[in-house]
Amino acid sequence: MNRRQFFATAAATGPAASSATSSGSRDFSTVRADFPRARTAAYLDNASCHPLSVHTAAALHRYIDWASKEVGEPWWPDWAQARTEAKTLFAKLINAKPSEIAFARSTIEAESNLLNGMAIQASGGNVVTNDLHYSAAIYNYRMRQKDGLEVRIVKHRDWQIDIRDMERAVDRNTRLIAIALVSxxxxxxxxxxxxxxxxxxxxxxxxxxxxxxxxxxxxxxRAMGIDLAACSTYKWLMGVKGFGFLYVREDLQGSVVRPVQHSGGVRFNYAPWVEQPDTGLDEIAFSPVTGPSCYEVSYPSYEGAICALESLKYIHRLGVENIRAHVRALTTRLQKEMPAAGYPSITPPDNESPIVAFAAKDPQRAMEKLRKAGVHAAMRFRNKMRISPSVFNNQEDVDRLLEALA
Ligand SMILES: Cc1ncc(COP(=O)(O)O)c(C=O)c1O
Known part of the structure; x- marks a missing residue:
């Protein structure tokens, strides 16, 4: 298969190939067939790692085929096109401009780079976060605290963040409020x-x-007033690890958030590199990367971009509102039935996210029961059972989980 065939096939086998994914459809019954993982278990741990759809897996297989049998020059224009498209679709997903999106290798790395680029410590500013942020992010802040950065970590109350606690922590020296939008x-x-x-x-x-x-x-x-954001693609973007996106509001790029990893090239403006040196240029002239790519170094993962592009097409085709509504029906039931089964909820009622968590009296026994029944959920923080359904899950998966725990 040559490159042109590769791209033609990739375009033809996107979500359009699935009858259940027609725009605006609320019928998710055939979406299940797009996820082989749904056949091997009641997989309810998408907050840890989302399985690939058959469409994304096929795109990755085509890439692997190309990389093993055809790799070589010229290749740049085709791959560049796939990467640009992935950025555009991600920008659309969060209502940003493509010129505000960079590739990132990891959420935590992106947040760390933002912090470095904002030079908060040098300006005497402080950062306010809370204990429902991801633990590796908190670790990152705690380490910086040791280095002298003022970090204020607000504690949750009954598993929610009280805005008044955040208000008390923030002052005129606060340069950044950092949160996990969904914990x-x-x-x-x-x-x-x-x-x-x-x-x-x-x-x-x-x-x-x-x-x-x-x-x-x-x-x-825009509507939410988020200035900076980041994510990897291996969870709700249905892609792979080691690849993600960074959003930096356009007017903050290069000013409030300076790039901390130098990305660009140099031109040797002297013989024998050039016959006629350009007298208007330095001997070693810089060609810096401009725009959001100034936050990227070297080649972002092609595998990551290929998967992200395929999955983003799929997500857009399903419609995020429809995805939320489908998952909500499952989490609402869990919120009702898990406490009745002896697992009190630690997720606020009417929460709009795809994750619900419950306290287990005997976490080990609960996990054994789930394992035996072929049900996957996560047990974190000693006894917190986290259940995170996605597009391919259905009420039978929830039945299976509830029956296993009964
Ligand atoms: C809220 C949150 N942030 C960050 C991460 C880690 O992301 P990454 O692997 O992209 O650095 C996770 C992983 O589970 C997470 O749940």
């Missing part, structure tokens, strides 16, 4: 507009880790 602990969805108002009223910026919600619930960075 990996219990799916708590922050009141992001209030946090954005709070940040902006104090001259600070709002960073949202969106890995536990991009692709699962609608995100509108």
């Amino acid at each position: 990996n602990v219990n799916g708590y969805l922050h009141d992001v507009s209030k946090l954005s108002e709070l940040a902006h009223a104090n001259g600070a910026y709002l960073y949202a880790d969106i890995i536990q919600c991009a692709g699962a619930i609608p995100i509108d960075v």
Whole structure:
């Protein structure tokens, strides 16, 4: 298969090939057939790692075929096109401009790079976060605290963040409020507009880790007032690890957030590199990368971009509102029936995220029961059972989980 055939096939086998994914459809019954994982288990742990759809797996197989049998020059234009398209579809997903999106290798790395680029410590500013942010992000802040950065970590109250606690923590020296928009602990969805108002009223910026919600619930960075965001693709974007996206509001690029990894090239402007040196240029002239790519170094993963493109097409085709509605029916039932089965919820009622979590009295025994029944959920933080259904799950998966625990 040559490159042109590859791209033609990739375009033809997207979500359009699935009859269940016609735009605006709320019938998810045939979506299940797109995810082989649904046949091997009641897989309800998408917040850990989402399985690939057959469409994304096929795109990856085509890439592997190409990489093993055909790799070589010229290749740049075709792959560049796939990468650009993935950025555009991600921008559309969060209502950003493509010129505000960079590739990232990991959510945590992206957040760390943003912090470095904002030079908060040097300016004497502080960062406000909370204990429902991802633990590796908190670790990152704690390490910086040791280095002298002032970090304020607000504690949750009954598994929710009280905006008044955040208000008490923020002051005129706050440069950044950093949150996980949806918490990996219990799916708590922050009141992001209030946090954005709070940040902006104090001259600070709002960073949202969106890995536990991009692709699962609608995100509108403009309406929500999010200035900076990042996510990988291996959860609700149905892609692979080691690849993701970074959003930096256009007017903050290069000014408020400086690139900390130098990306670009140099031109040797002297013989024997050039016959006629350009007298208007330095001997070694810089060609910096401009736009959001200034936050990228070297080649972003092609495998990641191929999968992201295929999955983003699929998600757009299904419609994020439809995805949310489908998953909501499952989480609402879990919120009702798990407490009745002896597993009190630690997720607030009416929470709009795809994650629900429950306290287990005997976590080991509960996991044994699930394993025996071929049900996958996560047990985190000693005894918190996290259940995270997605597009391919149905009420029978929930039946299986509830029956196993009964
Ligand atoms: C909220 C949250 N942020 C960040 C991460 C880690 O993301 P990455 O592997 O992209 O750095 C996770 C992983 O589970 C997560 O749940």
